[in-house]
Amino acid sequence: MRLELGKIFIKDIQFADSSKIENGVLYISKEELLEAVGGDEHIKSIDFDIARPGESVRITPVKDVIEPRVKVDGNGQIFPGILNKVDTVGEGTTYALKGMAVVTTGKIVGFQEGIIDMVGEGAKYTPFSKLNNLVVICEPIDGLKQHDHEKAVRMIGFKAATYIGELAKDLTPDETSTYETKPLLQQITEYPSLPKVAYVYMLQTQGLLHDTYVYGVDAKQIVPTILYPTEIMDGAIVSGNCVSACDKNPTYVHLNNGVIEDLYARHGVDYNFLGVIITNENVYLMDKERSSNWTSKLVEYIGADAVIVSQEGFGNPDTDLIMNCKKIEEKGVKTVIVTDEYAGRDGASQSLADADPKANAVVTGGNANQVVELPKLDRIIGHIEVVDTIAGGAKGSLRADGTIEVEIQAITGATNETGFNYLTAKTY
Numbered sequence: 001m002r003l004e005l006g007k008i009f010i011k012d013i014q015f016a017d018s019s020k021i022e023n024g025v026l027y028i029s030k031e032e033l034l035e036a037v038g039g040d041e042h043i044k045s046i047d048f049d050i051a052r053p054g055e056s057v058r059i060t061p062v063k064d065v066i067e068p069r070v071k072v073d074g075n076g077q078i079f080p081g082i083l084n085k086v087d088t089v090g091e092g093t094t095y096a097l098k099g100m101a102v103v104t105t106g107k108i109v110g111f112q113e114g115i116i117d118m119v120g121e122g123a124k125y126t127p128f129s130k131l132n133n134l135v136v137i138c139e140p141i142d143g144l145k146q147h148d149h150e151k152a153v154r155m156i157g158f159k160a161a162t163y164i165g166e167l168a169k170d171l172t173p174d175e176t177s178t179y180e181t182k183p184l185l186q187q188i189t190e191y192p193s194l195p196k197v198a199y200v201y202m203l204q205t206q207g208l209l210h211d212t213y214v215y216g217v218d219a220k221q222i223v224p225t226i227l228y229p230t231e232i233m234d235g236a237i238v239s240g241n242c243v244s245a246c247d248k249n250p251t252y253v254h255l256n257n258g259v260i261e262d263l264y265a266r267h268g269v270d271y272n273f274l275g276v277i278i279t280n281e282n283v284y285l286m287d288k289e290r291s292s293n294w295t296s297k298l299v300e301y302i303g304a305d306a307v308i309v310s311q312e313g314f315g316n317p318d319t320d321l322i323m324n325c326k327k328i329e330e331k332g333v334k335t336v337i338v339t340d341e342y343a344g345r346d347g348a349s350q351s352l353a354d355a356d357p358k359a360n361a362v363v364t365g366g367n368a369n370q371v372v373e374l375p376k377l378d379r380i381i382g383h384i385e386v387v388d389t390i391a392g393g394a395k396g397s398l399r400a401d402g403t404i405e406v407e408i409q410a411i412t413g414a415t416n417e418t419g420f421n422y423l424t425a426k427t428y
């Protein structure tokens with residue numbers, strides 16, 4: 001598949017009487033956007049706000065972060081199986097609105113949602129502080145069940161991103177990048193002298209509100225399979241997670257997966273990038289065994305010489321990560337794992353819940369238990385009281401003077417395990 005990704009850079013977002021993109025500015029009509037995203041019986045109110053880099057603004061609790069994209073040419077539409085038909089995507093031309101995102105917030109859905117600070121100490125830990133964010137504030141009806149609440153907010157976020165993406169359909173991109181992966185037999189013969197590398201992409205699927213969707217199917221229900229990397233750039237994988245904010249993969253991260261982009265950047269130069277194997281993270285041992293068996297089988301089947309494996313989440317999924325690593329290594333395939341750590345506030349505890357001597361090549365996104373103090377900010381979008389209950393916070397995290405003491409676990413994207421963050425560690 002060959003995908004041309006046109007990038008349109010958004011320098012600012014402003015509210016206006018009508019929606020359009022002009023000279024790098026996104027103008028949004030609240031009335032038009034509300035008409036596009038409203039109507040869900042589970043939501044009693046929807047409002048919109050703007051948070052720009054450097055502003056004294058805190059967004060919490062953050063549910064999802066989404067980059068607007070639109071298919072201009074080729075099969076299917078963005079978010080297939082979610083908002084559109086289940087057509088195979090990943091080829092043709094897609095436009096992406098860079099430098100901005102749609103962020104969903106409102107009353108907390110699950111206790112593991114997070115914080116985005118646009119300035120100050122917290123902004124240093126989240127890549128989303130560098131974006132112009134259109135915040136969609138969704139307040140649920142009373143007594144709404146969590147899974148209905150999650151779905152309603154998730155769908156409103158996708159509708160908002162789709163509406164905004166459509167505004168760019170007739171524009172000329174500021175720059176264009178081309179990504180191509182050929183059918184396997186062709187791909188292997190194209191660069192016969194280069195190491196054949198694949199990417200094993202672990203998706204969070206570990207129980208209620210731990211959901212990731214592949215072409216609209218909850219990935220709990222899948223067995224490991226192979227995707228063209230460009231399918232992921234067209235929204236074939238989206239987040240429905242309410243898991244720890246630091247290392248969840250919001251939909252923005254799926255669309256902009258750094259492992260995929262880096263492998264493409266070195267494709268044909270240092271590596272022959274064969275494609276992506278997606279797999280899930282399971283609760284029960286039998287399911288973990290099944291998925292890791294299938295994953296290692298597919299790695300062997302496509303003839304990879306080396307594999308990168310990225311995790312989503314921590315704790316129980318550490319077992320899935322180590323199973324994948326161990327079984328792939330046993331196939332004679334060199335394996336690098338990308339994870340983060342929960343090593344305690346002093347950094348002295350065991351970093352992962354599982355380990356194996358074969359997991360000897362590790363990239364870390366940092367220690368999620370690291371404690372930071374966040375300053376009082378001038379404006380809150382959402383519900384500030386939740387910082388006492390979200391993962392990484394505790395009773396008393398929100399102080400009387402408006403400052404906050406939390407683990408960076410509470411900051412959206414702080415230790416992301418695809419490398420979409422600012423932390424790592426080096427061995428000297």
